[in-house]
Amino acid sequence: MDSIIFYSIAGVLLILSFFKDKKKTKMALKKAWKAFENILPEFLVVILLVGFMLAILDADTISGIIGAKSGWFGVILASIIGSITLIPGFVAFPTAAILLENGAGYMQIAAFISTLMMVGVVTMPVEIKYFGKKSTLLRNLSAFLFSFLVAFIINLVV
């Protein structure tokens, strides 16, 4: 759904740009292509690894590990699973809802969702290409630890 919005915005701006300056528009498209092609090899590796990982870790496997009684141990496992998997949000949220119905706890789900969105172990090669090793490691590590705080507070509130 939101990709339609993005296509519309990009399309309208591209047409405007074209009428204002053809040469600049051509340059913009060239830059867009180059930026994309530059990162494509890393993208492809990441996508293959994600495919492999999701084939192993399905909803049943995950809910078996992070049940409501699993406590902080479950939170740690949920964080690790969230960190290494890369599931798009519109799949992750309904999955999380199903996991909750199947006995996963709110605290564990919060840790899972939070690390899923903020920590990306498989995308690290891409991130390192732009940000370098140190910044990438720091960002992922802080986000990982931060997710425990999120889990703790969600557990108090929800």
Add this chain to the structure above:
Amino acid sequence: MKNWIKRYRFFLLTLLAMLLLTLFNRTLGLKALSITGNSIGEMMLIIPPIFVLLGLLDVWVPRETMIRYMGEGSGLKGILLSIFIGSAAAGPLYGAFPVAAVFMKKGVKFSNILIFLGAWSTTKIPMFLFEIGSLGARFAITRLLIDIPGIIIIAYFINRMLSKKEIEEMYAKAKTLD
């Protein structure tokens, strides 16, 4: 041609490993390959407009404008703008990295780039609506309220942990990436 193989060698190796896996364990291999196919489809759907917008931004918005709004001394305005742009985004986090590279080229302050990255990763508006629908308003709003300060604190923490030289090197590298 040789250059092409060198750049794509990890991809080719991973693909080969995947095909070998499919030979030994057909079910698992085919499942993995079909998920990969889906992800590539999804990527092809989401990525093009992001990169087109990036190209347009690069060509049309002058560096001075970006510095004024998000560079050194942009203060609260820069922080809010970074959160807003990141939250309005669509697509997985790796879509944000090329955007960050253009921001570096345009002189956006590093802490603001990190805030943008944090917002893109976890406070995206379309995802927030979806989260309310799946996990309930209490869950989603609580998470959002913790995430906003969290993102800012993490950004300033990373910014402090890096030396000026390390950040300058990163910015210099971003210029070579397009």
